[in-house]
Amino acid sequence: MKRPHLGKSERDVKNAPRTRSTPLADIIRIEHIARYDGQPVTLQGWLQLKTGKGKLQFLRVRDGTGVIQAVIFQGSVTPELLEAAKRLPLESSLVVTGVVKADPRAPGIPGGYELGVTDLQVVQESAEYPIGPKEHGVEFLMDNRHLWLRSNRQWAILRVRATIIKAMRDWLDDNGFILVDTPILTPSAAEGTTTLFQTDFHGEPAFLAQTGQLYNEANIFAVGKTYCFGPTFRAEKSKTRRHLQEFWMVEPEIAFCKLEDLLEIEEQYVSYIVQITLAERANELKLLERDTTALAKVIAPFPRISYDDAVAMINAAAARGVTVPPNDEPLPAIAWGDDFGAPAETFVASQFDRPVFVHHYPSAIKAFYMEPEPGRAEVCRSADLLAPEGYGEIIGGSERMSDPDVLLAAIDRHGLPRQAYAWYIDLRRYGSAPHSGFGLGVERTVAWICGLDHIRETIAFPRMLNRLNP
């Protein structure tokens, strides 16, 4: 049967032709259910869960914006319809019409309202749905990721992620940053360190970008302040709850900007992202059982600690036998010059109630392009931002080398081919200026704000070591 009103928005549905003998109500979205208390409405969605007591059936229906309990009483619909509802498989698609009624017993999102069903149309009777309302293992859920996304938790995460990304873009757009997209196919290792995915560019080797930063550094000389926002690729054999092979990153870059200026931008930026998300996605965070009191404190300024002081802090704690979550292993001491392991990072972050900057890392453990500190060349003008609660590094940033000779020496020292970086060196020859930038990892930020224990849930279809499908 033709249903010309399907897919119409709430705004235009009133003018849509009606083809049924019984008048259909306006098609609305569940997130707006409270506006329609006492009124007849029509919902388009899927059967998420079903319980029943014989001649009384409870259908939990979700429509992508929320979940509501639809109640079917014997007598309020035809016996055939009641019988059809009783045997309707989970995840069947349906169009249901009924009267909205406030009821504190009604579960759902937002909840508190139920639909007294007067009509029900099955669009498609679902095949047996593999994901039940019971516990499932990680492997099974990941194999069924295309279906798992429908569950409440995953739905909430998708919505929070979208808001976080919008906040990331809005703040930059509103503060004079110009979006300039950077290439994904690149001719060589941008930073020369991490493993890249290689592909074939008409017979020449090409690599999937692991950062847009070097291109950003060209773009600031055109537009002053820029950012790129896109997927990046790391072929490392990393197999932890914090790593993806393909992840999204926002990378702002600013001309005439020193490290100290950069940190002020970063703390304003992260504060905005967190506070906007708290305000606009409170329901989703509640569904995720996120304790938001820690997030509420994420307001600039953030504490700053030098690498030197962080090492001292770590070693003092290690000497006291401090242990760190999640495994309560003893915090190992480190030598000056070592990079922080996950326990050290977690410990340092745990000493503060908001994200903390660790600045002036040893140059030897950072990328070649970071500006050395004047008078102390063994450290560079870099800063990482560590998220609280063990979520680790969410930002890596630095002031970039602006002198062509210093940059050339660094490229040689790292054994990188000068020819591949000729254009990058050129930037320092035509009106060079101090400039700085950072990269913020979208998925780690989503994991942190949502309070997730694994990064695989922060993106619809994660690409991980051993996981390319679905």
Next chain:
RNA sequence: UCCUCGGUAGCUCAAUUGGCUGAGCAAGCGGCUGUUAACCGCAAGGUUGGAGGUUCGAGUCCUCCCCGAGGAGCCA
């Protein structure tokens, strides 16, 4: 790449010293007018990841392989 743990019904798990593979849920059938992962009853569901070996006998022990999970290193 390395370390640790795991793979038994569609799903989540159990199976004593090596001794007839067993539950719950889902799916099927029947019942139930306020259920919240409902409940009650009936019936059904198995090449125990794969190959080889030890043994009277292997889900269990040994070897190799495959797959997955957590962690290390590295990073956002």
